Amino acid sequence: MLAGKTALVTGSTSGIGLGIAKALAAQGANIVMNGFGDIAGPTGEVAALGVKVLHHGADMSKPAEIEAMMAFAAAQFGRVDVLVNNAGIQHVARIEHFPPEKWDAIIAINLSSAFHATRLALPAMLAADGGKGWGRIINIASVHGLVASSEKSAYVAAKHALVGLTKVTALENATTGVTCNAICPGWVLTPLVQKQIDARVAAGSISNADAVRQLLAEKEPSLQFTTPEELGALAVFFCSPAGNNVRGVAWNMDGGWAAQ
Numbered sequence: 001m002l003a004g005k006t007a008l009v010t011g012s013t014s015g016i017g018l019g020i021a022k023a024l025a026a027q028g029a030n031i032v033m034n035g036f037g038d039i040a041g042p043t044g045e046v047a048a049l050g051v052k053v054l055h056h057g058a059d060m061s062k063p064a065e066i067e068a069m070m071a072f073a074a075a076q077f078g079r080v081d082v083l084v085n086n087a088g089i090q091h092v093a094r095i096e097h098f099p100p101e102k103w104d105a106i107i108a109i110n111l112s113s114a115f116h117a118t119r120l121a122l123p124a125m126l127a128a129d130g131g132k133g134w135g136r137i138i139n140i141a142s143v144h145g146l147v148a149s150s151e152k153s154a155y156v157a158a159k160h161a162l163v164g165l166t167k168v169t170a171l172e173n174a175t176t177g178v179t180c181n182a183i184c185p186g187w188v189l190t191p192l193v194q195k196q197i198d199a200r201v202a203a204g205s206i207s208n209a210d211a212v213r214q215l216l217a218e219k220e221p222s223l224q225f226t227t228p229e230e231l232g233a234l235a236v237f238f239c240s241p242a243g244n245n246v247r248g249v250a251w252n253m254d255g256g257w258a259a260q
């Protein structure tokens, strides 16, 4: 379905971003990956699906590096057809103890990076398909883009704002072939969440399994993690012809979390 198209997935060396990169690659899209840590392993996993894969190590908190990454993608593949704004970090603390530098980093990486990548991707998307436009912008928000939890002020603020940015992006392009939607996962067992499980293990002197049960029981009625594969399948749906008129939604995949 996406043969000949290019998808750029930020923060795709791990977790949800890697799952989405694989799902889009399985549809034939060439992939520009981004993120830190081990590069060879994740890029190899995506390349094994038979598409061209490149990595750019832009730090998504730095607008100049985002500009360099978008220029790199355009130079290598012509343009970005599918942009997945996924890179994100977390920090957990009450507001009066929240380090200002963590606030700034979360707003930069989880919110402002999506603005920068979107503004840089849009011109080529709007010019695609003989000027009718074709593009898909998928913002990985969170159930925390819809509801709040204590001790996540920066994250909840950034994700609510990302849902707002999603709606504006969808509206400004509503008469074109460029759509923008948000995905709002509940708990997904990635390194970002394992850190929160580790903190519960340390604070309560409990086992990892008990900490997982506690974490899920507090918020997620299904008592199950959402998986990167499930989120990848939703991203593929947004890219499909059936997604042509899905615009500005914030689609939760959260085991019933926000239904409560």
Ligand code: NAD
Pocket: 010, 011, 012, 013, 014, 015, 016, 017, 034, 035, 036, 037, 058, 059, 060, 061, 086, 087, 088, 089, 109, 110, 140, 141, 142, 143, 184, 185, 186, 187, 188, 189, 190, 191, 192, 193
């Ligand atoms: P993860 O920690 O597994 O992956 C994060 C990715 O972002 C990694 O590839 C990392 O290298 C990259 N990254 C971090 N800082 C970066 C920076 N400054 N520049 C470039 N890349 C950077 O986390 P994840 O759980 O897969 O999270 C991915 C997205 O999904 C985030 O936006 C997160 O808020 C969101 N999300 C996660 C969950 C969950 O339960 N895991 C739930 C809802 C939303």
